[in-house]
């Protein structure tokens with residue numbers, strides 16, 4: 001199996017603002033296999049952009065480790081960081097103004113990162129034309145950003161991000177300012193680039209359609225990975241074989257859509273909302289270790305006797321309370 005292209009272990013990011021410390025990531029673990037298309041979701045302020053900015057080399061982790069394509073992002077010198085940002089990752093943002101220089105044509109925008117990397121004029125001109133054709137903008141090379149639609153601007157931004165042939169494309173809300181049809185087209189382009197170039201794509205999104213269309217969705221909560229949803233069986237098998245101890249497959253599965261949750265080193269886990277809504281977990285659950293897997297059972301009754309704390313706690317804890325059975 002391929003080594004992960006992204007491996008973050010116990011990643012911490014603390015921003016210092018005046019006398020205050022803001023903990024944006026607090027022990028986040030993440031593993032991405034080459035060629036995956038994955039989405040990062042989570043509430044505002046949960047740390048999504050912080051993670052993306054660390055992966056792109058814009059921000060430096062405060063603690064933990066983060067390795068992308070063999071580059072240890074905690075240890076890069078300034079020169080290595082510039083090289084990493086130019087060659088290993090491409091990045092696009094929601095706002096066109098952050099992606100493109102308004103006074104340059106689409107062609108010149110795509111040539112610029114190559115120029116900074118020392119690519120010759122004829123080579124970069126050829127590659128820029130090829131990339132603009134690849135993203136569906138043949139014939140619009142000389143247009144400036146203001147003469148392009150929102151979707152075309154994002155396509156140009158993608159071509160810019162790909163100009164130095166990166167391994168990983170990082171996108172922060174790339175469809176946030178687009179209507180749903182155009183957003184879908186941009187996502188189709190992601191999928192095509194993934195298929196044709198083998199590009200690994202990590203996107204932050206609030207768009208439920210996109211989050212549902214990727215191979216894997218990671219939800220971040222309070223600066224940690226909380227749940228994962230995997231939609232491709234192959235990816236699921238990869239994940240299971242890769243981190244058997246960290247991934248507990250729960251009972252919401254089908255062949256093509258299974259959900260797994262992450263368990264931190266202290267054994268804490270967070271069940272997906274559907275599990276909590278579907279099953280009557282009442283604040284506590286019975287854990288059964290059965291050979292090679294673990295089962296979680298709701299505890300239904302508040303029966304006296306025969307259970308933890310005599311079954312008298314407020315939550316009705318009783319080992320023999322669920323379904324009237326007790327595992328011996």
Ligand SMILES: Nc1ncnc2c1ncn2[C@@H]1O[C@H](COP(=O)(O)OP(=O)(O)OP(=O)(O)O)[C@@H](O)[C@H]1O
Pocket residue numbers: 015016017022023024042043044045046047048049050051
């Ligand atoms: N440069 C910074 N300086 C200080 N605090 C920051 C900085 N960047 C982010 N934060 C804080 O870190 C936390 C995580 O922010 P982040 O932008 O990563 O969240 P997010 O999940 O991307 O949110 P949103 O969906 O609103 O973009 C927030 O509390 C935020 O205020």
